[in-house]
Amino acid sequence: MRRSENHVSATTRRAVLRTAAGLSAVPLLAGTTAAAAPGEDEILRQMADAFGQQLRSPIMHTPAEQGLDYEDVTFQAIDGVPIEGWFIPARGSDRLIIANHPMGFNRSGLPGHLEPWTSIWSSSGNDIEVDLVPDYKILHDAGYNVLAYDLRNSGLSGAANGGIASSGIFESRDVLGSLRYARERRDTKGMRIGLFSRCLGCSSTFHAMSREPRAFEGVRCLVGPQPVTMEVIMARRLVMAGVPADRIDELERLVVLRTGIPFAARQPREWAKGGAGSDVPVPGARRHAHASERRAGDVRQHPGRRQEAPMGTRHEPPLRRLPGVPAAAAADAGVVRVPHELNRC
Numbered sequence: 001m002r003r004s005e006n007h008v009s010a011t012t013r014r015a016v017l018r019t020a021a022g023l024s025a026v027p028l029l030a031g032t033t034a035a036a037a038p039g040e041d042e043i044l045r046q047m048a049d050a051f052g053q054q055l056r057s058p059i060m061h062t063p064a065e066q067g068l069d070y071e072d073v074t075f076q077a078i079d080g081v082p083i084e085g086w087f088i089p090a091r092g093s094d095r096l097i098i099a100n101h102p103m104g105f106n107r108s109g110l111p112g113h114l115e116p117w118t119s120i121w122s123s124s125g126n127d128i129e130v131d132l133v134p135d136y137k138i139l140h141d142a143g144y145n146v147l148a149y150d151l152r153n154s155g156l157s158g159a160a161n162g163g164i165a166s167s168g169i170f171e172s173r174d175v176l177g178s179l180r181y182a183r184e185r186r187d188t189k190g191m192r193i194g195l196f197s198r199c200l201g202c203s204s205t206f207h208a209m210s211r212e213p214r215a216f217e218g219v220r221c222l223v224g225p226q227p228v229t230m231e232v233i234m235a236r237r238l239v240m241a242g243v244p245a246d247r248i249d250e251l252e253r254l255v256v257l258r259t260g261i262p263f264a265a266r267q268p269r270e271w272a273k274g275g276a277g278s279d280v281p282v283p284g285a286r287r288h289a290h291a292s293e294r295r296a297g298d299v300r301q302h303p304g305r306r307q308e309a310p311m312g313t314r315h316e317p318p319l320r321r322l323p324g325v326p327a328a329a330a331a332d333a334g335v336v337r338v339p340h341e342l343n344r345c
Helices: 010-020 039-053 117-124 133-141 172-184 198-213 232-241 245-259 268-272
Strands: 071-076 083-088 094-101 109-111 130-131 144-151 193-197 219-224 278-282 335-338
Touching: 039 133, 039 232, 071 094, 071 144, 071 172, 083 133, 094 172, 109 117, 130 133, 133 144, 144 172, 144 232, 172 198, 198 268, 232 245
Parallel strands: 094 144, 094 193, 193 219
Antiparallel strands: 071 083, 083 144, 109 130, 219 335, 278 335
16 A cells, blocks of 8 residues: 555655755755655655765864874775775784775764754754764774775765765775775785774675675674665665655666666675675674664764664674774674684784
């Protein structure tokens, strides 16, 4: 049965649409103002537009704010796209964490407290600033060098592939480029490597694993918070906007027209099968961030606040983690993939 268009309030419909369309560089139309709620077809169109052209968020913080020395670095993805990042040295350490970020973010975080990002993220309760730099401080103080970088079409990294969102397919080339850079850089080429790949960054890492598994030989561990199956999360967003979930096929058609990539090709669960090792749940983890019974945004990341376990999360027994890193630092992680021998970073 098709859900009535009036089942969801106009305010909710507008908020959900802002979230989808705001991730795009395409502006909202006048029909999405307070005067009127958009219709189903307009919601589908603007959701699809968000895949066709992404909105960059600015670099708002640097490691210097946490008292860290750092170097601005540039390297190439394996297809030549210029990638911008920071190298944060931990003197005397031979351990390196390579970190990337979620969709819509960059290496420094997300200015969710500022417009247009407040409107973009408010429907999920995430109209707050997310500063990722304190995470690098935790890793540094625990004895890890850190290489943090912007994925393509994000932050200060190069534009590529027409600016489309590929859910990790093209972004996987950036992951492979970061590994190559770390292994070729004079002061990091002998270091033991671990990966901290969040959301889109995690999906990108899984795709890179499935594409070039040999590139991950010697990588000691991967912390992968919240990889997302795009078809599932978009079906949920349709329902939240008052659009029947059975219109997901129409949304997919529109997405394909803009990107050439169907939802069936955006499958991090399948890509993850290509990596060596085992998956281990983290205490307080949101292992299925896209599960329809959970409200988007149940888990927030905010410096100085205790991370809340999402509704329905089953707490798992403790597990070993990166040496020296407090358990709270990984509280929002969904999966830790441990290749080869467990946790010898």
